[in-house]
Structures are given as C-alpha cells and as structure tokens.
Amino acid sequence: MAQGPGAIEPRSGQRGGGQRGGGETLLYLTDEQLRKAIEAMFFAYRGFTADPDRILEARGYGRAHHRAIHFIHRAPGTTVNNLLTVLGVTKQSLNRVLRRLIEDGLVDSAVGVHDRRERHLRLTSEGVELERELSDAQRERMRAAFRAAGPEAVAGFRAVLEEMMDPEMRRQYHRLIGPGQK
Amino acid sequence: MAQGPGAIEPRSGQRGGGQRGGGETLLYLTDEQLRKAIEAMFFAYRGFTADPDRILEARGYGRAHHRAIHFIHRAPGTTVNNLLTVLGVTKQSLNRVLRRLIEDGLVDSAVGVHDRRERHLRLTSEGVELERELSDAQRERMRAAFRAAGPEAVAGFRAVLEEMMDPEMRRQYHRLIGPGQK
DNA sequence: CTGGCCATGTCAACAAGGCTGACGTAATTT
DNA sequence: AAATTACGTCAGCCTTGTTGACATGGCCAG
Numbered sequence: 001m002a003q004g005p006g007a008i009e010p011r012s013g014q015r016g017g018g019q020r021g022g023g024e025t026l027l028y029l030t031d032e033q034l035r036k037a038i039e040a041m042f043f044a045y046r047g048f049t050a051d052p053d054r055i056l057e058a059r060g061y062g063r064a065h066h067r068a069i070h071f072i073h074r075a076p077g078t079t080v081n082n083l084l085t086v087l088g089v090t091k092q093s094l095n096r097v098l099r100r101l102i103e104d105g106l107v108d109s110a111v112g113v114h115d116r117r118e119r120h121l122r123l124t125s126e127g128v129e130l131e132r133e134l135s136d137a138q139r140e141r142m143r144a145a146f147r148a149a150g151p152e153a154v155a156g157f158r159a160v161l162e163e164m165m166d167p168e169m170r171r172q173y174h175r176l177i178g179p180g181q182k
Numbered sequence: 183m184a185q186g187p188g189a190i191e192p193r194s195g196q197r198g199g200g201q202r203g204g205g206e207t208l209l210y211l212t213d214e215q216l217r218k219a220i221e222a223m224f225f226a227y228r229g230f231t232a233d234p235d236r237i238l239e240a241r242g243y244g245r246a247h248h249r250a251i252h253f254i255h256r257a258p259g260t261t262v263n264n265l266l267t268v269l270g271v272t273k274q275s276l277n278r279v280l281r282r283l284i285e286d287g288l289v290d291s292a293v294g295v296h297d298r299r300e301r302h303l304r305l306t307s308e309g310v311e312l313e314r315e316l317s318d319a320q321r322e323r324m325r326a327a328f329r330a331a332g333p334e335a336v337a338g339f340r341a342v343l344e345e346m347m348d349p350e351m352r353r354q355y356h357r358l359i360g361p362g363q364k
Numbered sequence: 365c366t367g368g369c370c371a372t373g374t375c376a377a378c379a380a381g382g383c384t385g386a387c388g389t390a391a392t393t394t
Numbered sequence: 395a396a397a398t399t400a401c402g403t404c405a406g407c408c409t410t411g412t413t414g415a416c417a418t419g420g421c422c423a424g
Contacts, residue, residue: 029328029336034321036359037328037340038230039256042249043351044343045226045227046270048220062409067224074221088228093411095373115419117371128192132384139216146211146219146346150337154211156218156331156338161226169225234375245381264399277402298399299391 059130064089064097066134069123072107073131074176076122079112080138083121086172106130233319241312246271246279248316251305254289254314256358258304261294267302270355288312 052066071086072078081099084091098121101107106127110117123131147152165173234248253268254260258317262280266273280303288309294300305313328336347355 029325031321033336034328038320038344039355039358040340040343040347041227041230043355044346045223046351047347050348053201064410074217083369090411090412091372092223092374092413096410099373112371114422115371119372120291138215138220142216143211144220145301145342146216146242148345149341152334153338153341154215156335157342158222158266159331159335160327160339161219161222163330164226164323165222165229166232167229173221173225177329178220247379263399271381273401274403275383278381281402294400296393298398301401338375 047141048138051141052134055130055134057138062100064093065101068094068097068101069127069131069134070104072121072126073123073135077120078116079120081118099125200354212312229323230320233323234316235311237319246275247283250279250283251309251313251316252278253303254303255310255317259302261300263300268358278293282310 001182020049049063055065056066058060067087069081070085075082080094083098084094089092098107102109105124108122108124108127109119110122112120146157149157160172162173235245238244238248249269250265253265257264262273265280266276267277280289280291284291287306290304290306290309291301292304294302297341299303328339331339344352344355
C-alpha cells in the first residue's frame with residue numbers, strides 16, 4: 001500500500017440534539033461532529049506539512065528525508081534498526097533515503113562500539129542546519145496555532161492526539177518524549 | 183514532490199520553567215512542548231489512517247481512492263473541478279483514481295444539466311457501502327479518542343487543528359462543513 | 365571454534381500515486 | 395467566429411513504499 005497522505009472520511013446522521021455554548025454532554029459526539037473532526041484532521045495535516053515540504057523541495061528531498069532527519073536529530077546515535085521501528089518502513093526503503101543523506105554529508109554513520117554490527121547515526125553540522133530550518137518553520141506554525149487557540153486548547157489537542165494513536169505507537173511516542181512526560 | 187505521509191520535526195532548548203497542573207501560562211509554549219506536539223501529530227495521523235488503510239488494501243485501493251470517495255459522498259453531485267480543488271492534486275492524478283472507481287461501479291459520473299461540459303459525481307449504492315465501511319472504522323476511533331479525552335479536549339483539538347490550516351484550506355474547510363458552523 | 369542468528373547493505377523488480385507537458389473534444393462565453 | 399472552459403487521456407518521470415534474494419561481518423552459544 002502506497003503511503004500517500006491522508007485517509008479521511010465522514011458520514012452524516014444527526015443524532016443527539018443541538019448543543020449550545022458551555023455544557024457539552026456526551027451527546028456532543030454526533031456523527032456530524034466526528035465527520036467535521038475528521039475533515040479538520042485532513043486539512044490540518046496538509047498545513048502541518050506544507051512549510052517543510054517547500055524547504056525540502058528546494059533541495060530535492062521529500063518527506064521521507066525529513067522524517068529520517070527528524071528522528072536522527074531527536075535521538076542522536078540511534079541505530080538503523082531503531083529508526084526502522086520508529087519510522088515503520090522497510091530497511092530497503094529507509095536505506096535508499098539514508099544513503100543519500102550520508103552521501104550528501106547531512107548524516108554520519110559510525111560503527112558501534114559495543115556491537116560492531118550496529119551503525120550509529122547522527123546529523124553532521126550541515127544536517128543540523130537543515131533540521132533547524134525545517135524545524136523552525138514547522139514549529140512556528142504550531143506555535144501560532146497554539147497561541148491562537150489558547151493553553152486549554154493545547155492540552156485538549158495533545159490529549160486527543162495521544163488517544164488516536166495505536167497502543168504500539170503510543171508506547172513509542174512515550175519512549176521518545178521521555179519517561180514520565182505527560 | 184511525492185506525497186508520502188508525515189513531515190515532522192522537533193528541536194530542543196528548554197526555556198520556560200516547569201509548569202505543573204492547572205495554570206499554564208504562555209510560557210507553556212516551549213520548544214520542548216512544540217516538539218512533542220509535532221511528534222504527537224505524526225503518530226496520531228498514523229493511527230488516523232490505519233483502519234481505513236486496512237479496509238482499502240483488501241480491495242486494492244489506496245488513500246487516494248478513499249479521499250475521492252469521501253469527498254464525493256460529502257458533496258454529492260460535485261464536479262470534477264471542484265474535487266480537484268478540494269483534493270489539491272492534478273487532474274491527471276485524480277482521473278486515474280476516478281476512472282477506476284467509475285469502472286468498478288462505485289462512482290457515477292453524469293453529464294451536467296446547466297453546463298454539459300461538467301460531470302457530476304456521486305457514489306453508487308455500492309460506493310455508499312464502502313464509504314460507510316471506511317467511515318465507521320475511522321469514526322469509531324475518533325469517537326473513542328474523544329470519549330477518552332473528554333469534551334473540553336475535543337473543543338481544544340478542533341480549535342488547534344483549524345488554526346493549523348492554511349487560510350486557503352480553512353476557507354475550503356468552512357465551505358465544506360457548512361456556513362456558520364463552528 | 366563452529367554454526368546460527370543478527371544488523372546492515374544492496375540489487376532487482378514492481379506498484380501507487382504524485383508531477384509535467386501535450387493534445388483532443390465538446391460546450392459555453394465573448 | 396474565436397476564445398475559453400471542463401474534461402479526458404497519452405506518455406514519461408519521480409519518490410517512496412513493497413517483496414525477495416543474497417552478501418558480509420560480528421556476536422554468541424554449544
């Protein structure tokens with residue numbers, strides 16, 4: 001299955017009565033509300049990726065490169081296998097991307113110390129530079145959205161996103177953002 | 183630019199002091215917090231698309247087909263050009279998907295009444311059936327996430343997503359979910 | 365120390381789904 | 395009558411995903 005961007009979907013069928021203003025009950029979750037949320041997710045993800053996409057395009061990279069760069073930056077010295085798990089692609093697919101990044105001097109691959117079969121990946125200074133460029137753009141949009149929506153919205157946003165993950169991914173996510181982190 | 187799934191990104195740099203429990207200030211928006219949010223978005227989107235992807239795969243369809251089905255269901259009788267705008271792809275790309283859906287009898291294309299150059303698209307009963315299947319799966323996950331996160335979280339979630347969209351997309355989104363809708 | 369498993373890289377071939385560019389046709393607008 | 399619009403289609407290219415097969419070198423248990 002190709003990994004295009006967004007699956008999406010809706011379908012109508014009003015059920016609970018109209019709810020106004022403050023006291024939402026559980027009936028808040030009409031199919032109608034869910035449909036809107038799903039479409040919001042679709043369009044928001046487009047926005048989420050738009051800025052990095054522009055930057056990457058100029059260099060002839062794609063999102064796959066972005067993801068690799070991101071997670072290598074995120075966990076410097078990570079192994080190939082590690083990255084494979086986080087990204088959820090095959091090693092052949094990752095390798096193609098990784099090879100290019102190494103050739104281009106954005107990523108450095110070093111033989112493991114304990115286990116010399118492993119390769120430890122880290123960004124070169126040039127890699128860090130691109131990462132920052134991508135990061136800044138995406139973070140700026142996120143920051144603006146958060147600021148406009150307010151702190152309470154941010155908490156809710158994060159809560160819902162976390163609940164949307166598969167348990168497996170949630171575990172990965174928590175391992176990434178650090179133990180005990182909310 | 184290929185349309186793989188997620189761009190993503192982080193970068194650290196703790197700034198505001200630790201904030202606990204209730205009263206988040208604006209300093210809440212540390213780079214650290216933003217980084218987590220970005221990764222949450224990445225993993226959540228994987229979850230968001232996971233269920234439909236499974237269903238589609240069984241039929242040999244991809245996300246592109248899902249998106250077409252979704253928006254045709256959403257706006258029955260829409261024109262090709264309309265769909266093109268909403269989906270944000272080229273007509274050649276859409277046509278490939280659409281042709282297959284029409285051949286397979288999931289979508290019906292009818293010559294326009296006012297303007298006979300236009301084609302009006304709608305789902306056949308078989309198309310509606312698949313749409314419902316996809317819809318149910320995705321909606322169910324969304325519903326579960328909302329239930330677990332609580333009503334306040336839902337409002338915040340929607341607010342942030344909306345702020346993340348490009349203004350252009352936001353306009354489209356509002357046109358879709360209906361005028362005056364929050 | 366040897367055989368088996370593991371981590372990684374790589375080649376080949378294929379598919380989905382983006383893209384551009386070029387045309388063709390019919391219908392509508394000017 | 396000419397220009398524009400809406401749509402379809404052919405051809406070719408790219409990225410990024412997939413399987414399958416195979417090679418190398420290193421670790422570890424028997």
